[in-house]
Amino acid sequence: MIVWQIFSAVFGSMIGSFLNALSYRIPVRKSIADGRSKCPQCDKLIHWYENIPIFSYIFLRGKCSECKSRIPWSYFLVEVAMAIFAFFHTPSELSREAALSYFFDISVFASFLLIIVIDLKHKIIPNKVNIFLAILFFGSVVLNKSYLYWLLGGAIGILFPLGVTYLFYLLKGQIGLGGGDIKLWGALGLFLGTEGIIQNISYSCLLGSLVAGGLMIFKVVDRKTPIPFGPFIVVISFFQIFFPEVIGEFNKMIFSFS
Numbered sequence: 001m002i003v004w005q006i007f008s009a010v011f012g013s014m015i016g017s018f019l020n021a022l023s024y025r026i027p028v029r030k031s032i033a034d035g036r037s038k039c040p041q042c043d044k045l046i047h048w049y050e051n052i053p054i055f056s057y058i059f060l061r062g063k064c065s066e067c068k069s070r071i072p073w074s075y076f077l078v079e080v081a082m083a084i085f086a087f088f089h090t091p092s093e094l095s096r097e098a099a100l101s102y103f104f105d106i107s108v109f110a111s112f113l114l115i116i117v118i119d120l121k122h123k124i125i126p127n128k129v130n131i132f133l134a135i136l137f138f139g140s141v142v143l144n145k146s147y148l149y150w151l152l153g154g155a156i157g158i159l160f161p162l163g164v165t166y167l168f169y170l171l172k173g174q175i176g177l178g179g180g181d182i183k184l185w186g187a188l189g190l191f192l193g194t195e196g197i198i199q200n201i202s203y204s205c206l207l208g209s210l211v212a213g214g215l216m217i218f219k220v221v222d223r224k225t226p227i228p229f230g231p232f233i234v235v236i237s238f239f240q241i242f243f244p245e246v247i248g249e250f251n252k253m254i255f256s257f258s
């Protein structure tokens with residue numbers, strides 16, 4: 001029903017607003033309980049009416065009302081993305097299963113957005129986000145799947161990229177993947193299982209190489225620029241978890257080539 005969907009979208013946009021506070025506070029190790037939001041440039045306290053998800057950004061035209069410094073456009077995008085996602089994932093019935101699956105979907109999508117924003121800006125994936133995802137995924141598979149499914153998935157998610165990184169290090173003396181990427185794969189492996197995590201590693205590396213190659217051709221980056229890898233892992237995971245049929249089509253395409 002549309003009323004519930006709007007309600008869910010408003011809730012989603014509020015989660016988005018919370019994510020923006022997290023993406024600002026986690027990398028600088030500032031507590032989330034640490035007082036009201038301030039403008040990072042001029043320390044002006046942000047009024048409640050300047051903190052309304054989506055609308056405040058439009059109303060303030062993306063600038064602090066005091067010092068006119070720019071509010072990152074990612075703040076607006078995160079709130080809009082959360083609202084749209086929540087709108088389309090509104091539970092269709094009132095049941096415990098529907099509520100749990102809503103909570104799961106919202107939490108996974110929110111964590112993915114947080115990883116994209118933080119990794120693009122700071123080139124890290126915080127442990128806190130990886131641990132949150134690992135707990136979430138473990139909770140959802142532990143009763144439904146055999147322990148071999150999640151145990152092997154998680155182990156491959158960590159060991160396979162770790163092995164490749166080590167080999168790369170031996171060959172070139174450089175660290176390729178970050179520890180945050182490997183931990184993220186470990187968490188995802190719990191949920192995706194063996195086959196899913198191998199698929200994720202292959203496709204996110206493929207996507208990463210294509211994008212990095214494109215950026216190099218257009219001289220946006222050179223060989224030495226470190227490219228955050230988290231967003232690629234997250235984009236592939238997003239399709240695997242929420243739109244598996246897209247991955248299925250892609251598999252068919254890949255196999256028809258070989």
Ligand SMILES: [Zn+2]
Pocket residue numbers: 039040041042043044064065066067068069
């Ligand atoms: Zn300001």
